[in-house]
Amino acid sequence: MLSLLPTPIGNLRDITLRTLDTLASCDTLLCEDVRVTKRLFFLLSQGGILKMPSKPLHSLHSHNQEGFLAQVGHGFFTNQHVGYLSDAGMPCVSDPGARLVRFAQEHGIDYEVLPGASACVSAYSASGFDIKAFHFVGFLPPKSADRRAKIAKLIASVAALQTEIACVIYESPKRLLDTLGDLALMVPDDLIFAIKEMTKLHEQHHCGKILEVYEKFKALPPTVLRGEWVLVCALRPRSQSVLSYQEIADMDLPPKIKAKLLAKLKGVSSKLLYASGMRA
Incomplete structure (x- = not known):
């Protein structure tokens, strides 16, 4: 047993x-x-x-x-x-x-x-967000590029479902400002509930627009940010601009990055596309 x-x-x-x-x-x-x-x-x-x-x-x-x-x-x-x-x-x-x-x-x-x-369920309940669905993300990737790519996928998923979703994210104090900065860059006006030290004597929580909370946290002493954090992000569906293959091809981007973007559109290997000189 x-x-x-x-x-x-x-x-x-x-x-x-x-x-x-x-x-x-x-x-x-x-x-x-x-x-x-x-x-x-x-x-x-x-x-x-x-x-x-x-x-x-x-x-x-x-x-x-x-x-x-x-x-x-x-x-x-x-x-x-x-x-x-x-x-x-x-x-x-x-x-x-x-x-x-x-x-x-x-x-x-x-x-x-x-x-x-469970920190996930407790933070979602404490957020006060009247959202019928939540998605448990857990820890985001530690590297900035990977983290932003993950956030972009979450935003795209919410857009595809056309419904507001609360995404529950765990974060360490070492990467808290980096994660909040990436969220503020990509969805500054969506709401966030941030909580740490849940159920403990010095429990803290903050709620507001993501950009506002990020700016507030940047001004706090590092000692205040210590502890394990749970972030509940109320992501709203938004219309997404779609660039054409030619518009991306005409952009002034590093060749390898451009190849990756174009390869995604074509569903082919970025290495093959890069070797072919970006030909469609």
């Missing part, structure tokens, strides 16, 4: 009664980071919420999961009750766990996923 267990995203008292019961009944625990789990257990025991469990703890994360599962086999899960905890929030949501679920499905292992705290 396998149980995937949610852990608090901040406030320790957000741990669920079912998670506490399951922790007490499990024979073995798998952890994204054993050190983080031990720290969580220590704090819960200090607060009188949990009696410090004395169970074997095994590390299971994205870098070792294949080797671990191949080594222990399905018998590891059928002969005992195994619990899995990621570092914070729900397993499988921008955290490891999906491979573990697939392994259970492939080998007919009974498993359950207990509901609990």
